[in-house]
Structures are given as C-alpha cells and as structure tokens.
Amino acid sequence: MNDLDRQLIALLRENARMPVVALAKKLQVARATVQNRIARLEQDGVIVGYTLRLRPEEDAQQIRAIMSVAVESNREEAVMRMLRGHVAVVTLHSVNGHWDLVAELRLENLEAFEQLIGSVRAMSGVKATETSIVLATYKM
Missing domain, CATH: 1.10.10.10 (Winged helix-like DNA-binding domain superfamily/Winged helix DNA-binding domain)
Known part of the structure; x- marks a missing residue:
C-alpha cells in the first residue's frame, strides 16, 4: 500500500x-x-466492507457503552465468537493490559443493556467485566 x-x-x-x-x-x-x-x-482484503454513520441525533435514543472483559486464558476465542454473534456488539477489540477484550455496544434501552451485561457475565470463560455508558462522542 x-x-x-x-x-x-x-x-x-x-x-x-x-x-x-x-x-x-x-x-x-x-x-x-x-x-x-x-x-x-x-x-487484497484491505477493504473488507463499507458502513454508514448516522447523525448523532438519529442515534440519540440508543444506549452506547464500552465493555471491558477479562477472559480465562484458554477461552478467549470462544468468548470472542459468542460476542461477535450478538447484535448489540458493534465492534470487538483484543487489547493488552488488565482487560483482554473491549466491546462497543449499542442497545435500544436500559432493559436490553442490563440483559446483555448479565449474559456476558454468565458466559463460560468470562472472569470479569466493566462497562461504561458513553455520554458523548467528540470525534468521528
């Protein structure tokens, strides 16, 4: 390139x-x-797809959050596979440091948000999670 x-x-x-x-x-x-x-x-697989961005006011009713996930050492692939399959997981990153994975979440309401947190915490191989609701985005 x-x-x-x-x-x-x-x-x-x-x-x-x-x-x-x-x-x-x-x-x-x-x-x-x-x-x-x-x-x-x-x-060549450099460009793998195209997406769209909505005006912030169109997305305003959605709950956006960042979830950090600590995973048991041999379960990362399985946890990633489960998270990739969830409609609320917009992006998924493997990271270094205290957390193993970071997921960007988009949900319709607080009930769906609470259900997702509970289901991730119950996943086999998940040791711990920490989730923060996004209040504002300043650069896109």
Missing part, C-alpha cells in the same frame, strides 16, 4: 459513498486509477 492508497482510504473513511469521479478529482488522478485501486484493495 502506498501514499495514494492511504489517501484514498482516508477519503472513503470520510464518505464511503463518494463518487469515483469526485475521489479522482480530490486525488488528482484518473477515474480509472481510482476504480482499479479500490478493486485491488477490495480483492
């Missing part, structure tokens, strides 16, 4: 629906160059 690829990825992160013509203009390259680069990045 070179500088042009990194610039292209940065533009796509900003707006994944930006037309190829607009991307080419911003990057000062031919439209075909952008199309070929995107195709190659997708084929």
